[in-house]
Amino acid sequence: MTNHAENKSPRSATASTSDFTVDVCLKEPKRIESIPQRTYYTYNDTVEGQVKLKVANPVSVRNIQVKLAGVSETRLSQNVEVLTSNLRREVEKLRHQLLYDLVTVFPPQNVANVSKNDKFTLIPGEYTYDFALKIPFLSHCGDEETKKHSNVYTSPYEAQDREKLECRRCETRHLEEPLPPCMDVNRIRETARITYQLKVSVHRPGMLTTTTRAIVPLMFRPPGPTLSLFRNSPFMEEVSTVRTLKARLQGEPVPLKRERFREMFSSTTKRQTVDMRLKLLYKPTLVPYQNNVQLMLQTSVNSDMKPPPVLYLKSIEVVLVQKLVIYTQTFIQMVEQDQRLLKSTETRLLSMPCATKMKEETGKFKSEIDLTESLKDISLDQFTPSFRTCNVMLSHKLRVVVNVSGIEDSWFSAGESMKIEVPVALSGELVTEDELTEMIGESYIDSPLYHIHSTEEEQLPEYEQ
């Protein structure tokens, strides 16, 4: 479920028959200063390009249309009880039209206006047609206004296609939400797929003719918040449960294996005990390339204690949990997938003298060691941002597991593990205020999307087996 924004997405497609070849070629999306590397489309982008038709033999054409389409498709299969105890496997599919717009590039509007013909003959030669279609902010199926601003509605020329659009609105549960990012989860029992396409169709006259189509898949991804929105979102705080470790003091000999074994089963050995817990400070909305988290190991030891106890950091693991909820007409399924962001198993000495004294000594914890530096290599830009649409919801959790031991080697010293898991939202990359306004309009900047707390848990319907 990753969104490889750095991958080059295709920009062209070709389809041909024995009589003609149709090529479609897209321009790069408009440059956004804040995200110069982007190759994907986002809100309010115009999908622009050119259709080239090479005709080898005279061909009769009804019209040539360019369509922009986005769909959210889900499929679930579940056991349903029939007649007391029999189970039957049932499959449900659901499809939401998130985006639909089109422009007729041939015949040209001035010809169509004066002609009653429903077919036009193209003689051998090359023809090119430019097109431009705009991607809105909200999904069509959940927002009447958005739909009515599409070319299908604003251009009287495309009136004939309105009815088709209506037919696609056969589902009843639509959410008024921003367009979701591309996504593809395809498993045996669950499918959730969000796709965007640009499609060129050469329609032929007559009942039994086939339509020739050239299709370019489009990458789509929402932008992140602005820097000030990100900075103004306060860090949240979470602590792990407390773990206690027997630690050697600096200068004390390292216990032999035999002694360690004995210590496991004896309570008479006197060792310094250290209480520890993890503290995670995190932004409720994680933004790629930003400082989203700080991680501290708090201990019951005074930072100026002499000699200090010896503690080893054995491992740090950070996981992004992707929690996907898939809906069909009557089924709901939740799928969780772990994406490892970091796994470090290099043992290193934690230096007590480098610990900072805690300002307010909360109970037994006197000092904390900053582990934030260990998280600096985490990258989030390749993951699909959190979103919600009519039949799919993707939310995230961040899990951090840290293991600390009093002994450097791993023989008979599993160490103590501390774990924190918090709900978060994941966004796209930062943009400037002007860029965001241009993409989503001023009225939406205050929308919950950009104040994101983690995707609302309480709005989740009960998960049914």
Ligand SMILES: [Zn+2]
């Ligand atoms: Zn819908």
